[in-house]
Amino acid sequence: MNVKTSTLPKRYHEAVLRWKDVFLPDYDFLLENWDKHFPNDPEFQLCAYRELGMCSEIECGDLKGKPKAQKAGDLLPEQAHHLFGAIRAQASTEFGSIQQHRLTLARAQEEEEQFWILRMMAEELRHGYQMLHLLVEDDWSSVSKESASDLIEDVLSMNTGSHLLGAFNIDFDSFVDNVVFCALIDRVGKYQLAMQKISAYKPMAESMPQMLREEAFHLAAGVVPMRRWVTAAARGETFVTMEVLQKAINKWLPRGLEMFGDERGGGTNVRFGLKPMKNSEAQAQFYQEVEKLVRDLNLRYLRARIADLTHAGSETALDRVLAGETVEGIRCEDLLYVPAMEFFRRRGVPSFRLAGAQGETFATVPEYLQHLVRTLPEAYRASRDFKDYVEALTAVQEGRMTAEQAAGRMPALRRVAGACPCSKSVRWMVDDPVVVSAPQLARPVTGQPVA
Amino acid sequence: MTETAAGIRIRPLDELDISAIVAIDEAISGRYRPEVWERRISYYLRRAPEASLVAEVDGKVSGFMLGEVRSGEFGLEEPTGWIEVLGVDPAQRGKALGRKMAEGMLEHFRSHGAHSVRTLVDEEREDILTFFSSLGFEPAGLRPFVKHLEDRRPG
Ligand SMILES: CC(C)(COP(=O)(O)OP(=O)(O)OC[C@H]1O[C@@H](n2cnc3c(N)ncnc32)[C@H](O)[C@@H]1OP(=O)(O)O)[C@@H](O)C(=O)NCCC(=O)NCCS
Ligand SMILES: [Fe+2]
């Protein structure tokens, strides 16, 4: 493997370390206990990795076959503008996710799982670092008036936690959120990273392989505890029930789907050679993976509930239960489902519809809210985020606002400098920076989600 | 990721392969051991997610081969590729899934600086011995020794 490591200039590196001292105070504890939990794994290093020997020609879009840009100055102005917004947003969200995880990390019941999440947080710090490195190592003056140190300060101050305006927060309520977030939201991250591996901006492409390696474990740190929990639930242990897991999935999946950006968008990225897939294509693949995850969890549950079931037998039993039969006392309601694509959406094509978690539709807002009461976690329903959603939904349904207008009022990282819109919000989706000269694009709606 | 004939695809392992691997192991060994594979696959995913491979036949995971590059084992200082666990669904054997996964892993090991690849095979497992021989593996100078430890736990 041909990888080059480097660090940020000293003062920026130290700024990240100071940020880490505040928001990832268990970092040293992790390193001290690294060998106990990850014996013989290479020690964690806070640095940027660049994979060498990657493809040098643009892999998709209008400029396919042309040499990739080694420097921001080699990019077309619109490309540079687009990419700059993406990198900055990604940096801020990598840091932001650490703050979310931190809220409930201490509530893990198993030490192993807690260390997995802690390691994941350290790696998210590295991801943020990697993005800062892209900003600092190049000259972005053609698209930004800010100096490198201002850029870094902006990103790091966005996450100071000093302005926790609830409107932009989706808090973690328990360790279930840490885990389900990894299984679902880091999965979106995996797609973004995998797509950016072909980026026409070579330093971006070269940054992806190591991040993807780390992301593979982040997904396991989500999926494996979920598998263990469904097994415990099947045995009647009540730490995390199927209902609790389902509600956490319902809370996060809609946000994950929205992180792909508007279903109609993404064409700009493809044309610019920055990503190979449009938003809806990537979103559909992601959704299929979640279907696979949920099916696996259900199979695991069935086998823990019904003794002597074979693998093939469990597949058959699952299909029967899903078709409405009761098998050995297990009913469809006992299992997990994947919430419908349209459920509880506030951005994108299905935003602010009265669409139920299992594809049903509701006629009135009160009926829909009753449905949300049944399908979302109680703690989440007490949040500001939920309240804002309900207000926006009501306004749309009463015709006082269009869905687009309402979407614009929901959490989004639309501006990325200065006063922080959030600190522990869900990873932000950024609307495209204003497209400089692409009049053929009616709607600049590409999402710039994050790992 | 390699796409080959007859709907066969070799790709890196991921966390959603756990169920399929549990099932393949169950078909081979007759034991259902999800916990074992959850832990093991987490291990490989956190260490070298591209090194370990699965083989799909028409979209269904039908084989797996797990391993990584290590140095310092058994006094072997140079980086060495290790193939540690493998299995092909009995219903899908003889379609070169094993060979293709091994080729993929060897390629990965090579690109990660390994000059040799090793594995340990139970001498009584003729099938696996022949499998590795046909891939060009030969007996190595290392002889495994074992001493069984008596249980001294109280009670
Ligand atoms: C060994 C195993 C991986 C082979 O998988 P496979 O996909 O059927 O193998 P391939 O089709 O790629 O065969 C490759 C070569 O191995 C040889 N081979 C494979 N299985 C063999 C067997 N049972 N006996 C003798 N030779 C065999 C083939 O003849 C072939 O040689 P060739 O290419 O020179 O003709 C598979 O049989 C298996 O999973 N066995 C059980 C493994 C196990 O017990 N795992 C748990 C402990 S780690
Ligand atoms: Fe991640």
Ligand SMILES: [Fe+2]
């Ligand atoms: Fe990340």
